Amino acid sequence: MLYFKNTFKIFFTIAVFLVATMNFQLAADSFYQKESGYNYYLDSCAACHAIDGKGNGPMSEKLTHQPKDLTLLAKENGGSFPETMVYQIIDGRRVVLSHGTSEMPVWGRRFKVIDGNEQAVDRRIGKIIEYIESIQLQ
Numbered sequence: 001m002l003y004f005k006n007t008f009k010i011f012f013t014i015a016v017f018l019v020a021t022m023n024f025q026l027a028a029d030s031f032y033q034k035e036s037g038y039n040y041y042l043d044s045c046a047a048c049h050a051i052d053g054k055g056n057g058p059m060s061e062k063l064t065h066q067p068k069d070l071t072l073l074a075k076e077n078g079g080s081f082p083e084t085m086v087y088q089i090i091d092g093r094r095v096v097l098s099h100g101t102s103e104m105p106v107w108g109r110r111f112k113v114i115d116g117n118e119q120a121v122d123r124r125i126g127k128i129i130e131y132i133e134s135i136q137l138q
């Protein structure tokens, strides 16, 4: 009887432990899922383009060119958001030299180091684009 009691105790302890770590894992997952384009934007873009996207972030004074006002991209493109162009600008690895200047970091290369694979890089850039699209002025 004692044997069973102890076995039960051990199983019970393990079960409690598993449920606890599972919950922790779920909480961690949902935290990372909430890591939205806004957070990625803050990490990678806001220093130059400012939190509100208007282009006067704290680093902008040190640059030769004023960072682009990212809230006007759709307006300047006849009302439609230039998604492909923005994707290529952010990625930076395939940008033709005539487009933009070398002051824009080549994020594709950096995200590859952070994220490890192309799908994750694509997802991250997609989230950033979603965010930028959401701050377009009419």
Ligand code: HEC
Pocket: 041, 044, 045, 046, 047, 048, 049, 059, 063, 065, 066, 067, 068, 070, 086, 089, 090, 099, 100, 101, 102, 103, 104, 105, 107, 128, 132
């Ligand atoms: C180190 C400063 C800096 C950071 C960080 C930065 N940018 Fe820029 N960005 C610039 C500057 C300066 C320009 C305008 C001139 C140029 O193209 O270099 C620009 C231009 C742009 C343009 C317009 C390009 C064009 O040709 O019209 C887009 C879109 C853009 N940035 C998006 C982003 C996004 C999204 C991020 C974050 C992933 C980001 N930038 C991070 C400095 C920066």
